[in-house]
Amino acid sequence: MVKKRESKQRTRGKAFFQWCKENGERGERLANEFKDPDKLPTEVTKGSWYKALWKCQKCKHAWKATVKNRTKSDKPTGCPKCVHLAPLSKTNNFLVWCEKNGERGKKLLKEYVxxxxxxxxxxxxxxxKAMWKCQKCTHAWGAMVCNRTKSDKPTGCLKCHLRARQPEKRNRGD
Structure with a gap:
């Protein structure tokens, strides 16, 4: 039954290889980045959920991603390594990022030592791994810049974090 489903999926939608031929430079780049050892570009469709192996033409990083996510017209995925390695410039640096990120950015700049x-x-x-100094408790520690700037659960002062988690000491005589 699984084999039947796979063959049905292959016949739905345009073949990935055909889509690449029809989509100019982008299609050519994706066809060249498709490096999957288990499937040929003619064996998957443009909208396939198959996680293929890709190899970036710029940085040579290899990663797995669904064909569907690479070919979609709205926000297609690319090389995860290149996304995080945008070149350092006057407009792309930690200082500029902090200036554009309000109170959080101001706090990080003050703590960056x-x-x-x-x-x-x-x-x-x-x-x-930069050095940081907490503005509340003056504790100094090392942490990667990316861990302080990430939007989901950024790191902060461990000493303050542990202090906040400790239950208040209660007077047992009350």
Missing amino acids: DPDKKPTELTKWSRH
């Missing part, structure tokens, strides 16, 4: 790199020498995705 790294002696080795200036905020203009890093991007928000940098894996440089």
Whole structure:
């Protein structure tokens, strides 16, 4: 039954290889990045949920992603390594990111005390383990810049975090 479903899926929608031929430079790039050892580009459709192996033409990074996510017209996925390695510039650096991110950015700039790199020498995705100093408790620690700037569960001062989790000590005589 599984084999039947696979063959049905292949016949639905346009073949990935055909889609690539019809989509100019983008199609040519995706056809060249398709490096899956188990399937040929003619064996999957443009809208397939098959997780294929891809290899970036720019940075040579290999990763797995669904064919559907690579070919969609609205926000297609690309090389995850290149996304995080946007070149450092006057408009793409940690300082600019902080200036554009309100109170959170101001807080991070105040806490950034790294002696080795200036905020203009890093991007928000940098894996440089920078030094930080908490504005509340003055605790200093090392953390990667990308872990402080990520939108989902960014890291902060461990000392303050642990203090907040400790239950209040109650007076047993009351």
